Amino acid sequence: MNPSHRPARCRLEIRGSPSVGVTADIRRRFGPCEVVVGRQRTVLEVQIDDQAALRGLLTLLWDHNQEVLRLRIGDGRS
Numbered sequence: 318m319n320p321s322h323r324p325a326r327c328r329l330e331i332r333g334s335p336s337v338g339v340t341a342d343i344r345r346r347f348g349p350c351e352v353v354v355g356r357q358r359t360v361l362e363v364q365i366d367d368q369a370a371l372r373g374l375l376t377l378l379w380d381h382n383q384e385v386l387r388l389r390i391g392d393g394r395s
Contacts, residue, residue, distance in 0.1 A: 323392055327371065329361045330387040331378065339381045347374060358386060365390075 334354045343350045343363060347370065351362040365371050371390070378385060 324364045324366050326391040327361075327363050327365045327374065328387075328389040328391070329363075329374075329378070329385055330358050331361065332358055332384040332386055334359045335361075335378075335381065335383055339378070339383065342377055342381075343374065346377065 335352075340350060340352055340361075343361065347363045347365065349363070351360075353360040363374065365374060375385065375388075
């Protein structure tokens with residue numbers, strides 16, 4: 318790992334609400350995950366280490382037929 322590399326905070330909005338199995342998979346693979354369920358969409362916040370982890374997260378959601386509406390990546394400091 319690059320010493321200047323910092324994990325990033327990933328915020329995703331998905332349509333509907335994911336099953337308990339989806340959020341359990343995310344927590345198992347990526348660590349703590351905040352889940353806020355709204356009326357028509359759910360916000361997931363999880364820390365990712367690199368682009369490979371981001372791809373893994375998006376693939377996991379794809380495999381569970383979750384529609385990603387918005388994706389935001391931050392540096393984890395805010």
